[in-house]
Amino acid sequence: MVRFFPDKLKEYVCKILQNVGLSQEDSKVVADSLVxxxxxxxxxxxxxxxPIYVKRLKLGVVNPKPNVKILEESDATLLIDGDNGMGQIVGKKAIELGLEKARKNGAVFIGVKHSNHFGTGAFFVQMGVKKDMITYAMSNAPSTMAPWGGIKPYIGTNPFAFGVPAGKYNPIILDMATSVVARGKIITAAREGKEIPLGWAIDKEGKPTTDAKAALDGSVLPFGGPKGYAISLMIDIMSGVLTGAGFGPYVNNIYGDFxxxxxVGHFFQLIDISRFMPVEKFKQRVDQMIEEIKSSPxxxxVDEIYLPGEIEFNNEKKRRVEGIFLTKEVYEDIKAVGEEVGVNIEEYLYVDKSIGKNVVPDS
Structure with a gap:
């Protein structure tokens, strides 16, 4: 494990992304999302x-300086062309355009096409929640999940996120994939040579597997069986079919189609709370729900009942103080990327001045 403080890790990511063509402003957006x-x-x-972001930028299959523009609009809708930009950059622009329209008209639906992997949905949801908007974000993804009852992947682990502001408490933020687990966790397990729990995936013959590499060759499983499959399908229809983006197997693989x-297609929704009731009254009512849930038997x-997003907020509070610990495998991967573009990771590491070296936890 290797330790970084968040701001230094962001600086490192920004410098790398700038060295492969992103502007200072756009590199900060992507770094904010990743870190x-x-x-x-x-x-x-x-x-x-x-590493995969940088590889695709260097190969020229992602546009480092996209001209994100509105193709169609009405009082309540936006259709946005991402110009093959990085998903975080495209998504942020979409939210910014949507906030203006939602404030004016009460709500907005935003479709996005010609985009790329956008990271976590919570990244975008928090933008809207901070502006007192109920916010919904979803995206499609390359086909890695078979339709329920099948064994050949057709739809993605299409994620969705939903957020509402609270008053004296943290906002409630749901952010999840429609698979039992995000495929990124299986990729991480494969890279680290670890097994995955039974029930996460099937191999290419449709058999349950704990082998992460076999799972990547097979199919991840939807959460809730046919329910997760159905929700993923609907997300693909909204993000891909409706927007004019790729859908199903027509969304190209970030790790393979170089x-x-x-x-990739995205779909966002912003709702102005003040069109229903005063914002402060809404927040008080959400606070009441939070208090009643937290104090319920x-x-x-069980030591504590959590709200969606609460564990993540706790993690963030802790890691801002203690730092972010990366596994050796991830550290070596991002170190190599820096070397490729002339950025030395050693300059960004946390160093404990009392012992003159990076602190590695016992675990």
Whole structure:
């Protein structure tokens, strides 16, 4: 394990992305998304994604300076062309355009095409929640999940996120994949040579497996069986079919299709709370729900009942103080990427001045 403080890790990611063509402003957006995921404990969507982002930028299959523009709009809708930009950059622009329209008209639906992997949905949801908007974000992804009852992948682990602001408490933020587990966690397990729990995936013959590499050759499983499959399908229809982006097997693989854009689609919704009731009254009502849930009777062996996103907020609070610990494998991967583009990772490491070296936890 190797330790970084968040701001230094962001600086390192920014410098690398600038050296492969991103502007200073855009590199900060992507770095905020990646390091933000690590802070929240969602390491599968953190800086472990940096090598593949850089590879695709260097190969020219991602546009480092996209002209994100509105193709169609009405009072309540936006259709946005991401110009093959990085998903975080495209998604942030979409939210910014949507906030303006939602404030004016009460709500907005935003479709996005010609984009790429956008990281965590919570990254975008928090943008809207901070502006007192109920916010919904979803995206499609390359086909890695078979339709329920099948064995050949057709749809993605299509994620969705939902957020509402609270008053004196943290906002409630749901962010999840429609698979039992995000495929990024299986990728991480394969890279580290670890097994995965039974029930996460099947191999290419449709048999349950604990072998992470066999799982990557097979199919991840939807959460809730046919329910997760159905929700993933609907997300693909909204993000891909409706927007004009790729859908199903027509979303290209970030890790395999190095000669063509991904053409990922996203779909966002922003709702102005003040069109229903005063914002402060809404927040008080959410606070009431939080307090009643937290104080409700607990099952045997349960120490605390959590709200969606609460564990991630706790992780972030802790990691901002103690730092972010990366596994040796992830560290070596992002170190190599830096070397490729002339950035020395040693300059960004946390060093304990009392002992003159990076601190490695016992675990």
């Amino acid at each position: 933000g995921a690590n802070l929240r404990g969602v390491d599968s969507h953190g800086v472990t994604r940096l 000669d063509k854009p991904q053409n 607990k099952a045997h062996g």
